[in-house]
Amino acid sequence: xxxxxxxxxxxxxxxxxxxxxxxxxxxxxxxxxxxxxxxxxxxxxxxxxxxxxxxxxxxxxxxxxxxxxxxxxxxxxxxxxxxxxxxxxxxxxxxxxxxxxxxxxxxxxxxxxxxxxxxxxxxxxxxxxxxxxxxxxxxxxxxxxxxxxxxxxxxxxxxxxxxxxxxxxxxxxxxxxxxxxxxxxxxxxxxxxxxxxxxxxxxxxx
Numbered sequence: 001x002x003x004x005x006x007x008x009x010x011x012x013x014x015x016x017x018x019x020x021x022x023x024x025x026x027x028x029x030x031x032x033x034x035x036x037x038x039x040x041x042x043x044x045x046x047x048x049x050x051x052x053x054x055x056x057x058x059x060x061x062x063x064x065x066x067x068x069x070x071x072x073x074x075x076x077x078x079x080x081x082x083x084x085x086x087x088x089x090x091x092x093x094x095x096x097x098x099x100x101x102x103x104x105x106x107x108x109x110x111x112x113x114x115x116x117x118x119x120x121x122x123x124x125x126x127x128x129x130x131x132x133x134x135x136x137x138x139x140x141x142x143x144x145x146x147x148x149x150x151x152x153x154x155x156x157x158x159x160x161x162x163x164x165x166x167x168x169x170x171x172x173x174x175x176x177x178x179x180x181x182x183x184x185x186x187x188x189x190x191x192x193x194x195x196x197x198x199x200x201x202x203x204x205x206x
Contacts, residue, residue: 005096005126006199009188015177016046017188019128020097023165024107025070027058031113035060036083037072040162041093042170049170052093053163055080070160087118094125102145102169104129104202112201127198128191130172136196137179148172 022041028034035058043050057080101107115123134143146156154171
């Protein structure tokens with residue numbers, strides 16, 4: 001359990017907590033063999049937000065089947081910083097915030113891997129997965145990002161680009177605040193007790 005975070009925000013309303021809402025695009029599915037090609041983050045706290053986005057040079061060819069999905073080409077990323085160069089600033093950006101994405105175990109696994117290999121850090125942070133929330137609270141026929149967003153009236157355009165997906169995740173999170181409150185989840189303490197929050201690390205993908 002992240003005791004320092006819990007102690008600091010224990011009675012803070014869920015809508016006022018500090019969140020790092022994010023999405024990654026990658027060259028594949030397993031960190032190590034697969035590299036990051038794009039990062040987008042919306043830092044959200046009590047109605048205020050800041051944004052960060054960048055391409056990442058994976059230092060390898062982006063497979064054609066991945067480019068067909070993301071429309072990110074080798075040419076687009078060739079002059080971008082590498083993950084080695086970005087890791088220190090990304091770590092500082094994400095620490096002391098709740099990590100939010102649609103499929104946290106996937107996105108987390110890349111940050112965890114590269115923070116370990118680039119910085120030697122064992123990344124730990126509270127995290128909230130909107131895919132998990134969708135499965136448990138909405139139970140739609142399909143809980144993929146586009147469908148979950150549409151459930152709340154948000155139309156995701158140009159999916160599989162990092163900031164577009166991050167915008168959709170933010171829309172989900174803001175709507176889930178209301179859903180959670182209907183279930184008497186008002187504060188960080190309530191969220192932690194509900195079991196919907198991963199306190200230090202999400203379930204391992206492998």
